[in-house]
Amino acid sequence: MKGSIKITPKVVEQVISEVAGKDTLKIVKALKGKKNISEFKLAHDIAEEINTTRNMLYRLYNANLVSFTRKKDKTKGWYIYYWTFNTPRVKDLVGTLKKKRLDMLRERLDREKASHFYACLSRCIRLDFEQATDFGYKCPECGKLLNQEDNTDIIINLEKEIGKIKNSG
Secondary structure: OOOOOOOOHHHHHHHHHHHHHHHHHHHHHOOOOEEEEHHHHHHHHOOOOHHHHHHHHHEEEEEEEEEEEEEEEEOOOOOEEEEEOOOHHHHHHHHHHHHHHHHHHHHHHHHHHHHEEEEEOOOEEEEEEEEEHHHOOEEEOOOEEEEEOOHHHHHHHHHHHHHHHOOOO
């Protein structure tokens, strides 16, 4: 992998959406450039119930994208959590997700090169040789005859995708 990874707002959005869910983007936006924001203030700022807000915060926390401190409310006796966005973590996650995607694509490429695949004309399902044999070369969905598929284009596209990821910053 070449060069350093440029962390654009779009990259930040993609990483957060992938690891914590697209709905958490509004919390990240509300936390941006601030520290120790109360979960109640966050819930108010993003116009969500406190339980929904906490669920989003926990998903971000599980990905190590936010940290918190807690303070005891002297009058009510319960804890209030104050949250901060962990900006440097995004860069770590970009690398991790890129590596995971590359591994997944390489695995798929190996599988495509190592097997023959079969599909019916309706494209209900795609089976490898062993599965096609198990079903007597008949589609388990529609009953039509399975034909061997030419997966050359799939292999070429996977190789291109792998190349793009390897050459990206």
